[in-house]
Each structure stands twice: as C-alpha cells, then as structure tokens.
Amino acid sequence: MLDVRNLEVVYDDVMLVLRGVSLTVPRGSIVALLGANGAGKTTLLRALSGLLDVHDGEITKGSITFDGEPIHHLKPAEIVKRGVSQVMEGRRILAELTVEENLRVGGHTAPKDLAANLERVYGLFPVLKRRSKSVAGYLSGGEQQMLAVGRALMAGPKCLLLDEPSLGLAPAMVAQIRDLIVEINKQGTTVLLVEQNATMALAIAGHGYVMETGKIVMDKPAAELLADEDIKEFYLGLGAEGAARSFREVKHYKRRKRWLS
Amino acid sequence: MKGLLETLVRGLGNGSVYALLALGFVIIYKATRVISFAQPALMLAGAVAVSYLVEVTGFWLAVPLAALMIALLALGIERVCIRPMVGRPVFVVAIITLGVDVVVRVVVNAFIGRDVRQMGDPWGFDQVSLGPLVVQQRWLAMFGVTAVLVALLFAFFRYTRYGLAMRAAAYDQETALAQGVSVGAVFAMSWALAGFLAAIAGMFVGTGQGVEQTSWIIALKALPAIILGGLDSLGGAVVGGLTIGIVESLFQSYQGEYAPWLGQNFAVVSPYVVMLLVLLVRPYGLFGTREVERV
Numbered sequence: 001m002l003d004v005r006n007l008e009v010v011y012d013d014v015m016l017v018l019r020g021v022s023l024t025v026p027r028g029s030i031v032a033l034l035g036a037n038g039a040g041k042t043t044l045l046r047a048l049s050g051l052l053d054v055h056d057g058e059i060t061k062g063s064i065t066f067d068g069e070p071i072h073h074l075k076p077a078e079i080v081k082r083g084v085s086q087v088m089e090g091r092r093i094l095a096e097l098t099v100e101e102n103l104r105v106g107g108h109t110a111p112k113d114l115a116a117n118l119e120r121v122y123g124l125f126p127v128l129k130r131r132s133k134s135v136a137g138y139l140s141g142g143e144q145q146m147l148a149v150g151r152a153l154m155a156g157p158k159c160l161l162l163d164e165p166s167l168g169l170a171p172a173m174v175a176q177i178r179d180l181i182v183e184i185n186k187q188g189t190t191v192l193l194v195e196q197n198a199t200m201a202l203a204i205a206g207h208g209y210v211m212e213t214g215k216i217v218m219d220k221p222a223a224e225l226l227a228d229e230d231i232k233e234f235y236l237g238l239g240a241e242g243a244a245r246s247f248r249e250v251k252h253y254k255r256r257k258r259w260l261s
Numbered sequence: 262m263k264g265l266l267e268t269l270v271r272g273l274g275n276g277s278v279y280a281l282l283a284l285g286f287v288i289i290y291k292a293t294r295v296i297s298f299a300q301p302a303l304m305l306a307g308a309v310a311v312s313y314l315v316e317v318t319g320f321w322l323a324v325p326l327a328a329l330m331i332a333l334l335a336l337g338i339e340r341v342c343i344r345p346m347v348g349r350p351v352f353v354v355a356i357i358t359l360g361v362d363v364v365v366r367v368v369v370n371a372f373i374g375r376d377v378r379q380m381g382d383p384w385g386f387d388q389v390s391l392g393p394l395v396v397q398q399r400w401l402a403m404f405g406v407t408a409v410l411v412a413l414l415f416a417f418f419r420y421t422r423y424g425l426a427m428r429a430a431a432y433d434q435e436t437a438l439a440q441g442v443s444v445g446a447v448f449a450m451s452w453a454l455a456g457f458l459a460a461i462a463g464m465f466v467g468t469g470q471g472v473e474q475t476s477w478i479i480a481l482k483a484l485p486a487i488i489l490g491g492l493d494s495l496g497g498a499v500v501g502g503l504t505i506g507i508v509e510s511l512f513q514s515y516q517g518e519y520a521p522w523l524g525q526n527f528a529v530v531s532p533y534v535v536m537l538l539v540l541l542v543r544p545y546g547l548f549g550t551r552e553v554e555r556v
Contacts, residue, residue, distance in 0.1 A: 080441030105429040109441035
C-alpha cells in the first residue's frame with residue numbers, strides 16, 4: 001500500500017539525513033520502525049506526509065508511492081486527502097482550542113464525513129467525548145495523545161503514521177495506547193508505528209524495520225526481530241540471557257552490532 | 262453628565278472604526294506573524310471605491326461591493342507580493358507591506374485628486390435624540406455595523422471549517438499542515454478579511470466629512486488599539502479600538518477645560534500617548550500572549 005523506494009532526504013541543501021531508505025507497509029498491517037534518536041525516523045515520516053518543506057528539507061532521490069501512485073511531490077493537504085495522516089511526535093495538540101475543535105480541524109479535508117468520523121473517534125476514545133468542550137491544553141498527557149490520534153483519524157485515513165505515541169506516558173497509559181492502535185488497525189486502518197519503545201511496538205507489529213543513521217539496517221518479521229540477539233541487546237535492553245544487563249558489564253563491553261561489520 | 266454620555270457615544274462610534282482596522286491588523290498578524298502596514302492604503306481605497314460606486318449603484322449596494330473589491334485587491338497583493346516571501350524573515354515582509362501601502366496610496370490618490378470625495382451616505386452630520394442625549398447618527402451606525410461584523414467574525418472563527426483552520430494555523434502552522442489545512446489558503450483568507458474590514462472602516466471614516474488624500478493617517482490609530490489590546494488577540498483588538506476611541510473623545514471634550522496647558526488638539530495624539538504608556542507597563546497588551554524570553 002505504502003511504498004518507499006531508495007529515498008534520500010537532504011536538509012538545508014547540505015545535511016544528508018536519509019540515505020536510500022526503502023520500506024513497504026502492506027495494506028491492513030502494523031509495521032514498526034525502530035531506531036535511536038537522530039536515526040531519521042521522524043524525517044522519513046515528514047517525507048511521507050509532505051512536511052519536509054517546513055523544515056527546509058527536500059527529497060533528492062527516490063520515490064514514495066501510495067496505492068501505486070507517487071505522492072512525494074504532493075502538498076500535505078493533498079496527501080491527507082489521499083488517505084495518509086500523521087500523528088506528530090510530541091502530540092502537538094492545539095492547546096487553545098477545545099477538544100472538539102481540535103477534532104474538527106483534523107476533519108478539515110473530509111467535511112462531508114465530519115459527523116460520522118466524530119462519532120467513530122468518540123466511540124474509540126470515550127474520554128474525549130466526556131471532555132469535548134474542555135480546552136485541549138488542560139488534558140492529561142495520555143488524553144492529549146488520544147486527542148492527537150483521534151484528530152488524525154478524523155480525516156478518515158487509510159494509512160496512519162504514528163510518531164512515538166508512547167513518548168512521555170506512564171506504562172499503564174502506554175498499554176492503553178497500544179490496545180487502541182490494535183483496535184484502530186482491526187477497524188481497517190494500516191499503521192506505520194515509529195517507536196523507541198521497541199517492546200511495545202514489536203508486540204503488536206507484524207513486521208519491523210530498524211533504522212540507523214539514515215539507513216534501514218535490518219528488516220524482519222516482528223517475532224524474529226524480538227528474538228534477534230542484537231535487537232535484544234540494543235533496543236530491548238536485555239542481555240543474551242534475557243536478563244537486564246548490569247552496568248558492571250558495560251566495562252567489558254565487546255559486542256559489536258553485527259550489521260556494521 | 263449628558264455631555265459625558267454624548268462624548269462616550271462619539272468615542273464608541275469612532276472607536277468602532279479603529280476596532281475594524283485593528284481586527285485587520287490582528288487577523289493578518291495571527292495568520293502570518295507579519296504586521297501589515299498596507300492597511301491604511303486598503304482603507305483609503307475602500308473609501309474611494311464607495312465614493313465612485315455610490316454614483317452608480319446607490320449607497321447600500323456600493324458598500325458591500327466596495328468591500329468585496331478591496332478584499333479581492335488584498336487577495337491579489339497577498340498572492341503577488343507576500344506569498345513568494347513565505348519563510349523569509351517577517352521584518353522583510355513587513356517592509357514589503359510598507360511598500361505596497363505607498364504604491365496603492367499613490368494610485369488611489371490619483372482617483373481622489375484635490376477634492377474631498379463624499380460617501381453619499383444617508384447619515385452625514387445628522388443628529389438623533391436618544392432620550393435626553395443628542396448624538397450624531399453616524400456614530401450609532403458605526404457602532405451598530407461594527408457590532409454585527411464582529412459577531413459574524415467571531416462566529417466564523419468558532420463554527421466554520423475555514424475559521425477553525427485559520428485558528429489552527431495561527432497556533433501551530435506545521436500541525437495545521439499535517440491536518441490537511443492549506444496554509445496558503447489561510448494567508449489569502451486573512452488578507453481578504455483584513456481588506457474587507459478596512460474598506461468598511463474607510464467608508465465610515467468618510468461619512469460626514471468625506472475622504473481626502475491625507476485621510477489614510479486615521480488608520481494608524483489602529484496601532485495604539487492593537488498595542489493596547491494585544492497583537493494576537495481579536496477580542497483585544499475590539500476592546501483596544503473602542504478604548505482608544507473613548508480616550509480620544511474624552512480628550513476632545515474635556516482637555517481644553519481641564520488641561521489647557523496641553524495645547525490645542527491634543528486629542529489627536531492622545532491615542533499614541535496611551536500606546537506609549539501601555540508599551541512601558543504591559544508591552545504585550547491587555548489580552549496578548551505574554552512572551553517569555555529566557556536569558
């Protein structure tokens with residue numbers, strides 16, 4: 001459904017941030033994209049949703065196709081209309097507007113389906129319905145994240161791009177968001193989930209990609225990634241035996257990421 | 262007491278005009294973060310357009326037609342002069358609006374000539390009795406029309422799809438983009454709205470005394486209004502405009518009696534004195550967003 005081929009992105013004409021990234025998100029799936037800070041995950045999402053311009057970024061090579069049609073030259077509004085919506089990192093809710101106004105802004109491109117979409121989002125997030133008239137800035141972090149996801153769903157997307165939805169949330173809230181992502185996926189929305197919380201992401205994803213310094217370095221079914229020694233070590237914080245590593249061992253740190261050699 | 266109340270009515274009337282102009286400034290500022298100095302020219306152009314159209318269509322049709330014309334003119338200015346500058350420093354864009362102001366005014370001046378152009382409005386300097394008060398009809402018209410326009414404007418921002426999109430873009434442009442809002446359309450709409458309001462204000466400036474080449478200077482009184490109300494607050498623009506109008510009117514009525522040492526016509530500069538005081542005490546205005554700068 002969503003295909004990225006050999007994508008290269010440059011910021012400010014000089015900073016090469018994505019170096020030939022290729023990735024496929026099949027229809028109806030949840031695909032996880034893992035990677036440390038600065039790996040280029042957010043840049044990839046910006047490229048997908050057409051927001052590179054705002055950050056002086058530019059696609060210099062490669063292509064993005066959605067349902068077989070190239071979308072990498074389209075404006076963000078057009079991309080949203082085609083069915084790709086992004087939930088940006090850090091929630092980015094419109095804090096001065098009410099919850100309902102936030103949702104209505106999310107439905108900007110689909111005015112005809114506004115009522116139906118609003119009902120669907122309120123069904124998924126009853127807490128948003130209860131607080132629909134409150135100013136969004138007064139919601140808790142978890143509620144704000146729900147609002148951000150709900151707002152993206154208001155456009156009726158076929159494919160939802162989630163940028164670190166678990167960031168800064170309490171574990172119970174993370175679990176709730178995780179279940180919601182599964183539910184949204186079950187209702188027929190394809191999901192590309194960008195996460196640092198690899199445990200959570202791989203638990204629900206069918207397939208996973210690992211990104212480092214602007215390249216995809218590993219790409220396997222999620223179950224295999226979970227079992228991979230390197231992933232366990234570098235992304236799940238588990239030693240080879242499955243136990244958490246102690247800091248003492250860091251001194252004798254010898255392991256090298258296999259994909260670098 | 263009667264004199265004071267009449268003074269207040271005059272203040273509210275003139276203040277309404279400042280409020281309309283201030284709203285234009287604030288709408289453009291909120292959408293684009295640029296203070297548009299082209300407002301005086303748009304105001305003057307609106308007044309002149311009414312003065313010509315009135316001979317053809319009559320007053321009541323001339324006003325909305327002229328307002329639409331100026332809205333279109335503002336759209337054109339935005340498309341040609343402002344849109345290509347998106348992403349450039351706002352200072353540069355503000356200077357461009359200053360240039361636009363001069364150009365438009367020079368063109369409009371050619372249509373004014375040396376005459377005073379009349380609006381052909383039904384009010385003139387006619388007076389009306391409100392109980393014991395005797396006030397000019399045009400002040401009531403200014404206040405009434407402004408009240409209706411402000412109500413419509415607030416409803417637009419609150420309930421309509423594009424109004425919400427404009428508020429979203431004003432708050433966080435990237436987020437608005439990500440929701441599929443076209444920021445270009447938001448810029449265009451902000452200019453069109455500002456042009457529309459400026460034209461109506463221009464018509465009111467011309468009621469009674471007519472407009473001449475120097476009338477544009479009245480639009481600058483919107484600056485004290487937005488400084489007082491807060492640069493990024495629509496409500497603030499209205500309150501600021503009305504307050505400036507009342508202050509000016511009070512000075513007109515009482516300064517000669519109580520503070521003759523200030524000289525004649527101090528009322529003309531009184532809005533700017535208010536602006537100075539506000540800048541010293543509360544630089545972000547009554548309702549503006551307080552900027553926090555960490556040093």
